[in-house]
Each structure stands twice: as C-alpha cells, then as structure tokens.
Amino acid sequence: MTDASWEVLSNQAVAASGVVYFLALLAHLVQWAGLRRLPAEQQVTSGRIAMAGRLGVLLTVVAVGVHLIALVGRGMASDPNRVPWGNMYEFTLSGTFFVGLLYLVFLRRFKLEWMGPLVVAFVLSMMMLAVLWLYEPVAPLTEALYSYWLVIHVVSAVIATAAFTLGGLCSVLYLLKERSRAERGYLARLPGLTSLDRISYRMHAFGFPVWTFAVLITGPIWAHEAWSSYWNWDPKEVWAFITWVVYAAYLHARATAGWKGRNAAIVALVGLATLWFNFIGINFFSSTSQHSYAAPAAIHSTTTEVS
C-alpha cells in the first residue's frame, strides 16, 4: 500500500468508527430509556433492555477496533513511518482511542457498564471536533520529535490523560449524584457515592504513576537529548508539573479527614482542567513553548536566542 492509500484508509476508518460509536450510543440510549421506567433497585439481567446494553458494549468494542485501524493507517501513511501522535489531530485521535480502550479494559474489573453512554458520547464528540477543526494532512515530524522517546513519553502521557479523564468523569458524577434526590433514572442507578469515589480514586491511582513516568522521567530525559536541558520551565512543562502537583494533592485529599468525597472530587476536577488546558490551551496561546505543535520550528527556536 502506498502512503496515500494508508492516509485514505485512516480517514475512512475514522469515519467508520464514528458511525459505530454512534450506533453504540443509540444502543445505550435505548437501554437507559428502558431503565428509566424501572425502580433504581431493580436489576435487569435479561430481556430487551439488557440486550441493548450488551449490544452497546459490543458495538463499542468494534468501534475501538476500527479506531485502532485509523491510528495505524495514520502512522503508516507517514514517510518514514511513525507513531500517530505528531499534531493536535493525531493526539485527539489517540487520546480518545485510549479513553475507549481503558473503559473496555476496566469494564469488568470495576463494573463500569453505567459509564458506557457517557464514554461513547465523549469519544464520539471529541472525534468529531478533531475531524472538523483539527484535521491536518499526514506530514513528517520536526527533527526533535524523531526519537524513540516520542513513543514512550507520549504514549504514557496519553494513557494517563485517558485514565484521568475517566476518573474525572466519575468525580463529576459523584458531585451530581450527591445533590440529586432522584429515585429513578440515570443518577439513581449509578453506583453509590462511596463506590463512585473509589472508582474515581482507582482511575487516578492508575493514571498518576503513568503521568509521573511521562512527565518527570521520560520527559526530562528526552528534553535533555533534544534540547540539552532536563527541565526548562517551558509553559508545557510548567502545566504538566501543575497537573502532577494537583493530582498529588488529590491523593492527599483522599487520605485527609474532611476532604474525602466532595472536596477530593473537586480537586480531581481542577487537575483535569489543568490537564486539558495544557493539551488545548498551551498549543494555541503560547508561542514560546518548544512543545507547541501549532507551527514547525527550525531545529528549534534557540537559534534566535543568541544575544
């Protein structure tokens, strides 16, 4: 296959997985519309409603698979072949892929069926945003990005981002459920507050070491190879550090009396806000960041730094 046909394949796979995510969303909507009519305590394990739920999960599996094809196609379309995370479009594509994948991986373990509709809706809308506003044709990377550290550093950052995103979702639901008195419907059917808090914690507990690895180990090592200094307080680094510190505070919050639950959930959401701001905001607002993917640099900007 030629590079051009890989690119076409990738674009088609993005569209196809979008359609399948949409079908999965429909299946989950049918499921939850049915569940609304039943009291929250009533478990549903068979019949039309349960079928719709299982279909939703099955379709999500298919969609994530096709999503993976889109990523592989993207990497193969580049010359030389590379990992598909070189610009915002590709980051969003891989980030959402890992959100879907982690959801499926943890589905059984943490009993996450209730998360299905939200995860699918989130992935679908992020993919649409990426296609509409962030799309860029396949292009070679700037020199500093050709390093195996790109693979390790970015994949860990993206996985941690996905885990924090899922954890943040639990925290939002925690805060909503805490204020809700509904006896039926989505919020009423969610796991209890203690469980939500715990699932959120475990997502964060998974994400935090991965983020530490990405930001405080592989990041500095790579920065040193490429730009000669381990840590430069570049805006992207500053915000990655801020995110790390806020999540450390979150883990402390959960171990501090009076901060468990509600306050911890708020700290977690602050962490998520810093994380996304770093991903979205810094690329557009900061021209000095060496991490800015908005424009290609010479080798990088220090050529103009000489005074």
Add this chain to the structure above:
Amino acid sequence: MSDTGGRDRQATPMPNDMNARELGRWLWRQLTSMRTALVLLLLLALAAIPGSIVPQEDVDSIGVSRWQDAHPELTPVYEKLGLFSVYDSPWFSAIYILLMISLVGCIVPRTGVYWRALRAKPPRAPRNLSRLPEHAAYTTHDGGADVLERAAAELKRRRYRVVVGEDSVSAEKGYLREAGNLVFHISVLVVLVGFAMGGLFGYKGGVIVVEGQGFSNDLTQYDDFVPGSMFTATDMEPFSFTVEDFEVDWLTEGPRAGMARKFVSTLGYQETPSSAVKSYDLRVNHPLKIGTTEIFLIGHGYAPVITVRDGNGDVAYSGPTIFLPVDETFQSFGVVKAADARPGQIGLEGEFYPTFALGDGLPRSSFGDLADPVLSMLVYTGDLGLDGGGGESVYVLDKSNAEQVLKEDGKPFRLDMREGDSIVLPDDLGTVTFEGIERWNKIQISRTPGKLIALTGVSLALLGLCASLFIRPRRVWVRTRRDENGETVVDLGALDRSNGGDPERGEHELAAITLSLQGTGKVSP
C-alpha cells in the same frame, strides 16, 4: 491504627493559652499535618502558573525585553514581584521550602512508626469480628485447634504474616505499602538534591561555530555561558572540536514543504589536547558525550562571507558573518562592523534571504535552502561606538551617533547583492563584496552533575509510588469457640486498610478462605 502515622495526624485546634514551647510544638504539628501538606501542594500549583504566562528570563529573555517594552508601567511592579523569574523568586521558594520541611517532619516520625510496626506482631483479634466490614461465620464438627491450624496454613499460603493465639489467628499483609509510601516521599527529596547539584556545580553554554571552524572548551570561547553558583572553571573538560561538515535536508513538497530535517554536523573532536582526533555525527537527539560533558546541536543558520574595503582600498573587514534566522524561511538578520575603515567607520545592517522572493511588494525569503540567496543591507558611517572596547553585542549596531548613507535623491542607500557582487559605496567610503555563503551551527554544551542522583530518585519515587498505590494492606482474623451443642463456631473477619479498597475482591478472598477451612467445595485462588 497508630501505625499509619501521618495519615491520622490532623491539624489540631489551637489551644487558648500556652507557653512558647507549646506554641512551637503546636506550630510544628500544624506544619507537618496532612492538611497543611495538601494546602501547600495546591499553593505550589497555583504559584507555578504566572511563570507560564509572563515570559521568563531564563527561558525566553528576548520575550522578556519585548514584554517590558510593551508594558512600561507594569514592568517595575512585576520586577518587584519577581514575575520574570518566578521559579527563583522568594515566594515560590518559600512555598516549596515549607513543603520540604513539612515533608521531613512527616517522614521522620512515620519511618519510626513504620519500623516498630514492621517488627510488631499482627494485632490481636477484636472482640466482635462480625462488626468488621468483611466477616463470615460457620459451624463445624472439627475441633477448634484443628481449624486454627488450617487457618494459619491457609493464610500463610496467601502470604500473610500469621500469629496463632489460644483461640484465634491474627494475620496481616501488605507491609510494603507504607514502605513504598516512605520511599516515594524520601525520593522527592533525593530528586531535589540531585537537581540542586546540577544547578550549583554544573554549567551550560552556547557557541556558534561556522562550518570549518573549531572550538575548544574554554570560558573565553563561549558566546553565552550560565555557570552554577558553585561552578569553578577547573571543572571544564579540556576537549576541542571542529565542525567539519554540516548537512541538512530540505523538504520541497508535501504539507511540511520548507521544513528542514536530518541535520547532521560532522565533528572532529579530541577529548584532550594530546588525544587522537575522533569523528562524530552530531544530530538532534544524539548528543556527543565527552566525559561528563555533553554537546548538542541545537540550531543552524547562514554566514554570508562579506568583505569591506575602505576609501583607501584597504580591507577593513572580511569573513563569514553570522546572520541569525528570524523565522522558518531562514530570513536572517545580521550586522557588519568595520571599525578600522577610513575615512569613516562603516557599519552594515540588514537581511539575508536564502531564497529571495517578493511578497506584497516586500522582500522576503520563501524557502530555507539556498535557491536564490540575496543579501540586502543598509549602510551607516560615522561613530559606530566600536572603539569603546567590548561590551557591545556583535548582533547589534549602535546607530545613535552614526549617520545613514543616503542616495542622491535622499533615500537610504541599500546594498542588494547576489553572491560575487561588489558594490561601490557613495562618498568614496569604499566597496562591499558579497563573496560567498557559509553555514554555522549553534552548539550547546552542558555539564549536569547530580543527574544520576536525580534519575535514581525519580525511578525510586516511581517504584515507591506504585507500591504505595497498589499494595493492599489487609488484616484477617479467625476465631473459634464452642457452642452449647458442642460444635465449633468459626468467626472470620477482615479489614482492608488500603486507600482504594476493593470490597468485592476482599469479600471474595474471605469467602475463599472460609471455603477452604470448611473443606468443602472448590478452593478458589
């Protein structure tokens, strides 16, 4: 549960009357409480933000000057607040120093507590096991001692530390969680020490070397040099190198057309003046290590070779002149200072366009490679401030006492030259010749002692963190008693002491233990 130390230690309310000693102790308790650590962490995050918004002296000094020019009123205020070097500012330092003190105050007592807990036996069974969050009970014909013996064996198999009492078994596991937590917090300190060492004893410098020219590692040869505060010049390794060749590959098509890549700078280098010359292909992401010093290729650009002959026909300036690129098209800016020119000094200032083009009537470069190189400079004469002796930058022409050379119609006289062109200046000032084009490399050289310490620190921190987050400390108790029918009642209870807890898994484990004691059904792992 005193053995989790800091976990249960909360800020205590302030007593009404106390003496200095008590006050000190109270303050210390406040500082080392979990809540203070939490607040300090959040403060640290908050304090880091301004440094990503206001340009920082260490990161982008040009950005700082530009910002200061644009905001003359705010500048003094910002300067007072240290907003141009947030990460060295007193308030930022205050927060992390407090955090570190709090950390030490937290680690030391917790290590003691942990040390004692390690050697302590698993605690005795609580009176009422059925009050525990996880519990089970069954009745059997087996004798009590027999059940306890089997319970001990089963729990040992499950890697519990077990103590058998008269009528009960106590078991505990997951000691490494707290160890991991302590290792993590200590490692944070280790990383900071390593980091500080790099800052104190290391150095970082940059030099621009024109292709064909050389560099030896001596303070005087650097263009910019940032030493650590404890750095001494004797720490510098006596190597030298020559940039023998530089190659770069320009993309001419595709979405990134115009981008340069595959930079390779071929260095010939000697580790010491007496050692043999070796060769190294210096590339981005592939620094050259000589001893503990590392050499990086971080930039490149053009150096037009310019010769200035003065009014008397003597060569007043000649050589490759470094032009600094201003954007990705490698449109570059440079200055020539011919101080010895007579009758008047001659200064040139202007642009170099590797691929000349006109866009909207303005000259610019359309591509970084040398497709149609043009040099375009304005000419100044008079006192260019070149006799003052040092201090002035080679990239800035001081025009305050000079006058611009004009054409007869009063418009600025501009030299627009292609390679090989020679232009005679008005007023018998002399001649300027554009002889050719060479390339330069920006080489960064740095030594970072302590980096291994920092690296070991972060790796240990990560290991400790994983232990702390994923090891689940648990206690299990089994107690037997005889009921009125002469049968043995077996009570089991378990306590999950991890932060995340996993009630299902815990219940699953307790059920499996119960089943295996009952000796019926399958034993699940």
